[in-house]
Amino acid sequence: MTEIRHNYNPAEIEPKWQKFWDDHKTFAAVDCDYSRKKLFVLDMFPYPSGAGLHVGHPEGYTATDIWCRFKRMNGYNVLHTMGWDAFGLPAEQYAIRTGTHPAVTTAKNIQTFKRQLKSFGFSFDWDREINTTDPNYYKWTQWIFCKLFEQGLAYESQQPVNWCPELGTVLANEEVINGRSEVGNFPVIRKPMRQWVLKITKYAEELLKGIDDLDWPEGTKEMQRNWIGRSTGAEVIFQIDGHEDTVTVYTTRCDTLFGATYMVLAPEHLLVAKITTADRKAAIDAYVEETRTKSDMARTDDNKEKTGEFTGAYAINPVNHQKIPIWISDYVLLSYGTGAIMAVPAHDTRDFAFATKFGIPIICIMAPSQEDCDAAGVNRDDVLAGKACWTGDGVLFQSANEEISLDGLHVADSKKKMVEWLEAKGLGRERVNYKLRDWLFSRQRYWGEPFPLVHHKDGSVSLVPESELPVTLPEMENYKPTADGEPPLARAKEWLKWKDPVTGEECLRETNTMPQWAGSCWYYLRYIDPHNNERGWDPEKEKYWMPVDLYVGGAEHAVLHLLYSRFWHKVLYDLGLVSTPEPWKRLIHQGMILGISYKDKRGVLIPNDQVEARDGKFFSKETGEELTSLPAKMSKSLKNVVNPDEIIARYGADSFRLYEMFMGPLSEVKPWNTEGVEGVNRFLNKLWRAVVDQDTGKLSADVCDAPLPADSERLLHQTIKKVTEDIDALSYNTAISALMILLNDLSKLPKRNKAAMETFVLLIAPMAPHIAEELWSILGHNDTLAYEKWPSFDESKMKVAEVQILVQVNGKPKARMMMPAEASQEQMLQLALANADVKAATDGKTIVKTIAVPGRLVNIVVK
RNA sequence: GCCGGAGUGGCGGAAUGGCAGACGCAAGAGACUCAAAAUCUCUCGCCAGCAAUGGCAUGAGGGUUCAAGUCCCUCCUCCGGUACCA
Numbered sequence: 001m002t003e004i005r006h007n008y009n010p011a012e013i014e015p016k017w018q019k020f021w022d023d024h025k026t027f028a029a030v031d032c033d034y035s036r037k038k039l040f041v042l043d044m045f046p047y048p049s050g051a052g053l054h055v056g057h058p059e060g061y062t063a064t065d066i067w068c069r070f071k072r073m074n075g076y077n078v079l080h081t082m083g084w085d086a087f088g089l090p091a092e093q094y095a096i097r098t099g100t101h102p103a104v105t106t107a108k109n110i111q112t113f114k115r116q117l118k119s120f121g122f123s124f125d126w127d128r129e130i131n132t133t134d135p136n137y138y139k140w141t142q143w144i145f146c147k148l149f150e151q152g153l154a155y156e157s158q159q160p161v162n163w164c165p166e167l168g169t170v171l172a173n174e175e176v177i178n179g180r181s182e183v184g185n186f187p188v189i190r191k192p193m194r195q196w197v198l199k200i201t202k203y204a205e206e207l208l209k210g211i212d213d214l215d216w217p218e219g220t221k222e223m224q225r226n227w228i229g230r231s232t233g234a235e236v237i238f239q240i241d242g243h244e245d246t247v248t249v250y251t252t253r254c255d256t257l258f259g260a261t262y263m264v265l266a267p268e269h270l271l272v273a274k275i276t277t278a279d280r281k282a283a284i285d286a287y288v289e290e291t292r293t294k295s296d297m298a299r300t301d302d303n304k305e306k307t308g309e310f311t312g313a314y315a316i317n318p319v320n321h322q323k324i325p326i327w328i329s330d331y332v333l334l335s336y337g338t339g340a341i342m343a344v345p346a347h348d349t350r351d352f353a354f355a356t357k358f359g360i361p362i363i364c365i366m367a368p369s370q371e372d373c374d375a376a377g378v379n380r381d382d383v384l385a386g387k388a389c390w391t392g393d394g395v396l397f398q399s400a401n402e403e404i405s406l407d408g409l410h411v412a413d414s415k416k417k418m419v420e421w422l423e424a425k426g427l428g429r430e431r432v433n434y435k436l437r438d439w440l441f442s443r444q445r446y447w448g449e450p451f452p453l454v455h456h457k458d459g460s461v462s463l464v465p466e467s468e469l470p471v472t473l474p475e476m477e478n479y480k481p482t483a484d485g486e487p488p489l490a491r492a493k494e495w496l497k498w499k500d501p502v503t504g505e506e507c508l509r510e511t512n513t514m515p516q517w518a519g520s521c522w523y524y525l526r527y528i529d530p531h532n533n534e535r536g537w538d539p540e541k542e543k544y545w546m547p548v549d550l551y552v553g554g555a556e557h558a559v560l561h562l563l564y565s566r567f568w569h570k571v572l573y574d575l576g577l578v579s580t581p582e583p584w585k586r587l588i589h590q591g592m593i594l595g596i597s598y599k600d601k602r603g604v605l606i607p608n609d610q611v612e613a614r615d616g617k618f619f620s621k622e623t624g625e626e627l628t629s630l631p632a633k634m635s636k637s638l639k640n641v642v643n644p645d646e647i648i649a650r651y652g653a654d655s656f657r658l659y660e661m662f663m664g665p666l667s668e669v670k671p672w673n674t675e676g677v678e679g680v681n682r683f684l685n686k687l688w689r690a691v692v693d694q695d696t697g698k699l700s701a702d703v704c705d706a707p708l709p710a711d712s713e714r715l716l717h718q719t720i721k722k723v724t725e726d727i728d729a730l731s732y733n734t735a736i737s738a739l740m741i742l743l744n745d746l747s748k749l750p751k752r753n754k755a756a757m758e759t760f761v762l763l764i765a766p767m768a769p770h771i772a773e774e775l776w777s778i779l780g781h782n783d784t785l786a787y788e789k790w791p792s793f794d795e796s797k798m799k800v801a802e803v804q805i806l807v808q809v810n811g812k813p814k815a816r817m818m819m820p821a822e823a824s825q826e827q828m829l830q831l832a833l834a835n836a837d838v839k840a841a842t843d844g845k846t847i848v849k850t851i852a853v854p855g856r857l858v859n860i861v862v863k
Numbered sequence: 864g865c866c867g868g869a870g871u872g873g874c875g876g877a878a879u880g881g882c883a884g885a886c887g888c889a890a891g892a893g894a895c896u897c898a899a900a901a902u903c904u905c906u907c908g909c910c911a912g913c914a915a916u917g918g919c920a921u922g923a924g925g926g927u928u929c930a931a932g933u934c935c936c937u938c939c940u941c942c943g944g945u946a947c948c949a
Contacts (some may be wrong), residue, residue, distance in 0.1 A: 219867040219944080226866065229948065251949060264949090306947085331947045341949050349864090350947055435948050555943075592943095662887070664876055666867085669942075676875065679887050685901090734877070737886035745887095806882050810931055813882060851929055856881050861929045 007696030008688035010652020014770040018121055026786050027068075027123040029079040032544045033528075036077040040545045041068050041523055042584070044553025044561075045083045045130075047516075048109035049090060053116040055642045055660070055672060060552045060590040061729060062657045063666050065122045067550065069766035070727045072123075073790040079545055080123060081527040083130035084110050088516050092336065092447040095479045102447040102479070106133055116644060120653045121769050122785070128530045132519025133447075137526060139470030141518050142452040144568060146463050147575060149453075153199045156461065159440060161485075163191035169481045170444045189293065193485055195511060196442035196451065198568045204228055207566055215586040217667070220558045227559045229435025234419050236342060236428040238263065238274055239316040241323055247271060250337030255406060255414035259289040259365040260342040261355065262307065263315045263326045266334035267291040275326065277312025284309050286702075291330045306331060306354040309451065317342075318427045319401055329354065337433055345389070350442065352389035362386035366394035368484035375686040437850060439564065441515060444487040448513030454498045454770040455508045458565055464498070471509070487511040495790050513562065520561055521568040523549055524583060534747040539579075547580040562587075588730065591668040593660070595640030597632035598623050605632065608639040631671035642672050654768035655681040661732035661767060683740055684771055687764070690747045691757055691775050699778050706751035713797055716756055720793035723763050732767065739764055759791045807832040809841040810853040825852035832858040 005348050021027060030036075046057055057182040068080045077727065084106075091102035091109075096718045108837040110131065115850035117124070130137055148154045166186035200207075208228045211221050233252035240247060245261065265272055276284045287309040308329030314669050315326050324342075331350055332341050345355035345362040355362050365384045372392055373380040382388035399406035406414040422428035423520050442451070450471045452464045466473060479488055489511040498507045522536070528545045529537040562584075569583040598606045598618050606627060612619045618627040634641045658680040663670045684825045693700040708716065726735035742760065746752055758779055765772035765785050776785040797841055800821050805828060807815040815837040819828055829852050832838055838860065845862035852858045 140866080222867060223944065226945075231948080247948080329947095331949090335946070336948045343949085349948070350949075353947095400881075433948080465868085536924090558944075593872075661888095668876095670875070673875070673888070674889055682902095683887085687901090733875095734886080740886055808882085808930080816882080849879090849929055853881060857930090859881080859929055 006694050008685050008692075008693060008771070010654060010684075010770065011649070013774040014119070014121060014431045014648075014653050015745055017770045017773045018118055019385070020773070020784065021121075021123070021786075022118075022126070024784065025121065025125075026784055027072075027078075027080065027125050027129070028127060029081075029125045030077055031541050033077045034544075036075060038079065038545060039068070039071050039076045039550075040079045040524075040548045040565070041071075042080075042527075042548045042551045043082065044087050044551075044557065045520070045523060046113060047085050047088050048106060048113045050094070050105070050109055051354040052109075052112050055593050055644055055647075056554075056590075056634075057117075057659050058120055058644060058656065059593055059666075060554070061117070061120065061122055061839065063588075063590060063732070064550065064552050065120075065657075065733060066661065067729060067730060067764040068123055068329040069769060069786065070790070072786055073762070073765070073788055079128075079527065080125060081128045081130075082117060082126070083128075083527070084113070084132065085516070085520050085523070086110065086133040087183075087448050087519055089445075089447075092445060092479055095447070099477070101475070103133065106131075119645075119648055119736055120657065123769070128527050130523060130526050130530050132449075132523065135472050135535070138449045138519065140526065141449050141514070141522070142469050142471060143466070143536060144522055144572070145449075145514070145518075146452055146466065146469075147577075148198060148568075150298070151571065151575075153202065153571060154441070155197055155199065157195055157197045158192050158648055159195040159197065160190040161440070162188045163193075163485060164188045166219070169488050170485050176804070185267050187309045191485070193444075196443045196510075198439040200439045200564070200569075201434060201436055203567050204230070204436050204639050207436075207563065207568055208377045210566065210570070210582050212582070213749060214582060215608060216584075217555075217587065217589060220562070220587065220589070223558045223562055226244075227436065227563065229262055231435075232431050233431060233433060234415075234422060234428050235338065235431045236318065237426075238315040238318060238342070238424060240271075241316055243313070245271060245274065245277060246333045247315060247326075247340050248338045248428075249340045251341045251414075251429060253347065253411075254418045254428070255396065255399075255409075255411050256344040256347045256365060257319050257342065257344050257418060258396075259326060259344040259363050260344060261361045262324050262365055264329050264332045264341050264343055265311070265326060266332045266339040267328045267330055268334040269339045272311065274777055275311055275313035280312035282308060284311055284571065287328060294585055306357050308352070308354065308358065318422075318425075319404070321737070325360070327354075327358075335437060336435065346383075347389065347611040347731055349389050349391060363398075364390070365398045366396050368392055368394035397615055398663055424530070439567075440520075442483050442512035444485055444513050446473070446476065446488040446515050448515065449518055450489065450513055451510040453510035454500075456505065457507070465501070468556065469525070487513065489513065517561060517564050521565045522572075525572075525578065539577075543579045546578060547582060548584045548585060551584040551587045552590060553587075554592075558589075568776060587668060590666055591664075591670060592633070593663075594631040594669060595634035595638065595642060595669045596629055596671060596673070597638050597640050600627055605638060607637065610844065634672075642674070645676060648675070651677050651681045652684075652770070654684055654771050658684070658736060658768055664728055664733055666732070680736070683743065684768060686747055687743055687760070687771065687775070688750060690743065692778055693763070697778075699780070700752075702750065703752050703754050703757050703779075706749075706752040706753055708756050711750070712745055712749065712756070714800065715742055716759065717793045717795075717797045719790050720759065721798070724790070724793070727766060762788055764790050803855055805832070805855075807835060807838050808857060809838060810861055811859060812841075814838050816842045821855065823854070825854065827860050828852040828854070829860075832860065 014673050043061050043064050064080065068078045072078050082252055086106045091105045094100060094105050095102045126480055132138060145541050157628055162176045164181045164186050166172055167181055167184060169180055171188060180186060208225060208230055211224055214221060231252050233250055234254040235248050236254060236257065236424045238247045238249065272284065276610055285624040306329065308327045311326045311328060313326045314323040317324055343351040343353040345360065346364040347366060352362065364384050368380060368383060368390050370380055376392065378388055378390065391847050393411045396406045396409050406417060419430050450473060452469055452471045453461055455461055474492040476492060478490065481488055496509050499683045500507060525537045528541045532538060565583060569578060570581065573581050574580045597610045600606060600620060606620055610621050612621050619625065620627055632638060644656065655677055659677040662680055689745045691700060691703055722738040746756065761772050761775045761779065762785060773785060802818045806813055807817060811854060815835045817835055819830060819831050829850055842860060842862050847860060848863050849861040
């Protein structure tokens with residue numbers, strides 16, 4: 001006889017509820033519903049790679065999904081969406097190899113991703129799905145580019161790019177690792193090419209100021225500040241000896257001007273050729289040429305050792321009229337400041353290294369205190385003798401001429417006085433400088449957004465009329481870039497031609513494409529109004545939904561996507577096209593999920609398929625050597641990648657979701673352990689058994705109107721409070737723990753109160769929505785619980801008459817006593833002093849001090 | 864080097880300045896079973912002890928406090944980012 005058991009079977013109930021949600025459009029966001037508070041919860045959308053989803057994706061997606069479901073039950077109108085950041089290199093490289101159009105590969109990958117994401121039961125409004133490679137989407141990416149162009153924020157420039165001679169192609173910075181190509185490991189050199197650049201530097205100050213008010217991780221905010229790199233310093237004008245020309249340098253240490261003993265120009269500096277003397281020309285030309293062609297690899301390798309050449313020319317130090325030699329060196333960058341520095345070797349470590357190597361005088365003009373030297377581990381006499389470098393604060397000396405004296409002043413005052421003097425004399429001025437560079441915005445690739453630009457015969461460039469958007473990608477046979485770095489689109493002969501509809505002029509289209517960042521710069525805005533063919537988004541809807549209330553994604557985008565996108569948003573804000581100055585109010589990074597890996601005694605990592613487990617120990621299949629396990633980044637080469645499909649097939653999506661949230665705090669790095677999934681799976685099984693009669697599949701007869709015991713009722717209300725607060729704070733691990741404690745209690749009861757079990761089901765619903773919906777229906781409800789009212793707690797039901805109080809004497813625990821919860825400090829103390837153990841410990845001693853913390857402890861200090 | 868984050872049992876982790884180790888995993892013992900799985904019960908930081916109990920424990924060392932994983936100072940280790948930015 002076969003017995004049919006109605007066990008917890010996620011494989012059956014999960015697809016059922018996923019279909020229900022789809023069919024009923026349960027999670028559709030309602031535009032401009034002013035009767036409810038809105039919430040826009042955003043996930044960083046994925047690049048749909050051929051490898052499919054990995055376990056890192058659902059971590060952030062589960063976190064936001066729980067929050068959304070929780071907020072819906074609390075009456076919010078929630079916008080929660082998903083889409084595809086689908087332009088990118090892998091599809092293009094696959095196309096180059098196989099001839100398959102990237103759109104075909106992309107569509108296939110999206111299908112896989114979508115199937116996988118749906119199998120997690122995420123509550124996305126799928127009607128708002130977007131795809132950056134869809135012409136109906138990139139039409140508006142191009143439209144925003146038009147706005148940038150119209151504002152003068154896009155310009156053409158001859159820029160050095162990463163050129164890989166072996167591959168015959170240009171590579172993005174992200175594709176270059178340590179000066180070599182990510183694919184094939186070939187050397188990469190810098191080669192100047194025509195590029196499109198966005199003037200992000202114009203927004204440097206606004207981007208910096210905006211950071212302060214963001215509710216973001218402090219580290220990420222700091223990274224953006226450092227990336228923008230604002231510094232306040234001064235420009236100082238130096239006369240070149242025997243020339244009409246002057247050189248302007250940028251310095252943050254104008255207080256040390258009297259200690260400048262030489263000057264350095266970037267090798268590419270325009271004045272180099274002009275001022276170099278005949279006898280130095282050969283050496284300078286050779287150095288300039290070497291710098292120009294040097295690969296990134298060579299440049300990084302030479303990082304520590306200074307190189308340079310003397311131009312033969314001298315500059316006049318404006319404060320003391322000393323002649324100082326002018327050198328060139330690649331440690332001075334043309335793209336920062338003015339491309340020229342005054343060098344003060346006594347008070348700058350780089351200048352010190354350079355001067356030491358080339359025998360240039362080092363003149364100390366600042367005396368640090370003995371304490372500062374001790375703290376820094378520096379010999380003060382060496383500093384004063386110019387044998388050691390001092391970059392900290394100190395008192396200036398030998399810093400005076402007939403008009404200005406800094407002698408006796410500290411750094412801050414000296415800077416101020418010097419700038420004032422320079423400005424009065426017309427020799428310089430205060431200047432703010434940024435590390436941030438303009439954004440190289442073009443790629444010589446096929447699989448990206450075409451620029452909506454045409455080149456005219458006279459060399460000018462203009463936008464195509466808005467009515468011609470989108471400029472779609474042409475079909476091509478060959479996606480490979482040409483050998484000289486021309487973009488593949490240059491081969492699309494027909495596409496390339498564009499005839500001006502007004503003048504009839506024959507023009508040529510721009511053949512570069514936009515980088516992958518372009519589509520992700522504004523995608524959150526498209527979610528607001530994804531099907532609008534008249535405009536990128538409707539202003540009323542934008543006003544209703546923006547800003548994004550919570551944005552969750554990896555920390556790897558701390559400066560790139562998260563900065564580029566803020567820049568675009570600020571431009572749109574200045575144009576009145578969006579209503580908020582910042583796109584994302586609150587940002588959280590999910591921590592990486594690591595895999596388990598194994599290493600031998602030398603610390604070499606062994607791929608998991610080469611490892612054998614015996615008696616709880618691990619051995620190399622090859623050598624038999626015992627290995628130790630450790631968490632490590634999941635990678636194909638280590639064979640430690642966990643496939644979410646397999647976990648869902650074995651345990652179900654609810655267990656997967658619950659496990660990833662139970663692992664630890666959302667933002668922490670955590671190692672995956674499949675055995676942990678079994679733990680939460682046991683928990684869900686237990687919940688199932690507490691509600692369902694496994695013989696009939698109906699509601700268990702033990703779930704009835706039996707009153708809840710007082711202790712259980714108290715625990716129930718305490719748990720509602722804890723779970724409510726924890727979910728709101730995204731502290732899901734402790735919320736789950738609280739639910740486990742409650743279930744352990746409830747499942748021990750012979751008869752379980754039905755209302756209590758319903759409350760439990762509602763509490764777990766955001767985290768394990770499938771089993772919750774199923775149990776909700778078994779408990780006799782006909783509709784989804786997605787919009788059921790979130791359980792409320794009653795403080796009065798959480799109160800206890802008596803609590804256990806710890807009594808300490810001199811901080812040592814001496815007794816544990818039950819006392820009335822309402823006892824005053826005085827009463828607590830008296831009860832404690834009456835205790836026999838306490839009496840024994842305090843007997844014959846003087847009470848010095850007493851502390852009573854209601855509900856906690858009493859501490860008696862005796863002498 | 865600089866900036867950021869983190870160091871708590873065998874493991875993941877918990878702890879408004881108030882009994883460190885909740886919850887879970889793993890491990891061990893038992894119950895149920897012909898047996899296994901599932902389930903249930905118990906044990907489970909380290910040292911000493913049959914035990915009651917005592918001592919030691921939150922990377923190291925100091926400090927503040929009646930009381931410190933938590934606050935302050937110094938240092939060490941690991942992870943992430945960044946690097947000639949004048």
